[in-house]
Amino acid sequence: MQDVAGPSAGPADLDNPTPPPAHVHAPTDTAPVRRSLPPVSISTGAVAAVITGGVVLTALLAAVVVSAISVAIAAVVLRSLLREHHRR
Numbered sequence: 001m002q003d004v005a006g007p008s009a010g011p012a013d014l015d016n017p018t019p020p021p022a023h024v025h026a027p028t029d030t031a032p033v034r035r036s037l038p039p040v041s042i043s044t045g046a047v048a049a050v051i052t053g054g055v056v057l058t059a060l061l062a063a064v065v066v067s068a069i070s071v072a073i074a075a076v077v078l079r080s081l082l083r084e085h086h087r088r
Helices: 011-015 044-087
Strands: none
Touching: none
8 A cells, every 4th residue: 555645755745745835935125225314404594484475475365365356346336337327
């Protein structure tokens, strides 16, 4: 009677019946290489300039909106007055 592993099986093959892997994986580097960024220092003057610029631009935008609304109201009033003038 023959063994299940075959006639050429040695004692090591009987203990581990699975075949060895065809290729061996190379170990991978688990930690990625991190590049350090150069230190950046932001002065308080730069922060104040950015905040001031933002406030000024917001105020200008609000002024443009108010002006546009005023022009629209004036156009509606003038059209109404002209329409009334042409009816008489």
